[in-house]
Amino acid sequence: MSTQTARPAKALTPPDIIARKGGDPLVCLTAYTTPVAKLVDGHCDLILVGDSVGMVVHGLDNTLGVTMEMMILHGQAVRRGLRHALMVVDLPFGAYEAGPDQAFANAVRLVKETGCDAIKIEGGVHMAETIRFLTERSIPVVAHIGLTPQSIRRFGGYKVQGRGDAADHVLADAVAVSExxxxxxVVESVPESLGTRITEAIAVPTIGIGASATCDGQILVVDDMLGMFTDFTPKFVKRYGELAGHAQEAIARYAEEVRTRTFPGPDHVYGEGPAKAGKT
Incomplete structure (x- = not known):
């Protein structure tokens, strides 16, 4: 018996996303839990269950330690909260690099166990064969080029990609994965001019993160744009809230009321009530 939540007819599909090329910008965010999925669903076109969950939720230093089991667990949670937005789940590091067969096996597992609409793979020209293999076998794919976080050891950290002569290489990646x-x-952390070039060069939508406003859509990590973190904010993040500060204030008030025994008060405790009738 399937455990996936039924979705209404208005749920978006990959063809709906493709049709937005050059049209109304695509609104995209990450989500990792059911409550957050419910909050963002009515506002977004695409929700990514990103391997950034390793850093955002599990406190890892990077995304390299994220497992298939983690992606499946959080994918299942997000699926329960979505009715409208298209859901994409990342294939984590080590789940697809060995070749198309490995990628297909793990992509099928993600689709079956999470009910996701598509998977996301990092990499450009060298991943084109794998992307073609998957799409020819009915696995919709979102590609990810530019700064690919699973490659930070090769890049030497989280560095802007595609500056100077390297721009042509990133553009070639975009063309290869789209074809x-x-x-x-997804086009991450490239110069603005390169983001525009890529968007103009390929026939499918670009989703920028630290790229250009001319991209066909934008994506941010939801915890970043809500201000859930105070220690680090990438340049490309705009904070639309300061929830960390509000949460700290609320927690401090709660702690003070517990210590002074003002919580729980009369409104938060139970009275005796009527006695229950015994069985006859």
Whole structure:
């Protein structure tokens, strides 16, 4: 018996996303839990269950330690909260690099166990064969180029990609993955002019994160844009809230009321009530 939540007819599909090329910008955010999925669903076109969950939720230093089991667990949670937005789940580091067969096996597992609409793979020209293999076998793929966090050891950290002569290499990545069948391409941390070039060069939507306002859509990590963290904010993040500060204030008030025994008060405790009738 399937445990997946039924979705209404208005739920978005990969063809709906492709049709937005050059049209109204795509609104995209990450989500890792059911409550957050419910909050963002009515506002977004695409929700990514990103391997950033390793850093945001589990406190890892990077995304390299994220496992298939973690992606499945959080994918299942997000699926329960979505009715409208298209849901994409990251294939984590080590789950697809060995070749198309490995990628297909793990992508099928993600689709079956989470009910996701598509998977996301990092990499450009060298991943085109794998993307083609998946899409030819009915696995919709979102590609991810530019700064690919699973490659930070090769890049030497989280560094802007595509400056100077390297721009042509990133552009070639975009063309390769789009021609291989990806229905959208995440473009991360590249110069603004390169983000525009890529958007103009490929036939599928670009989703920018630290790229350009001319991209066909934008994505941010939801915890970043809500201000859930106070220690680090990437340049490309705009804070639309300061929830960490509000949460700290609320927790401090709670702690003070517990210590002074003003919580729980009369409104938060139970009275005796009527006695229950015994069985006859």
């Amino acid at each position: 291989a069948g990806a229905f959208a391409v």
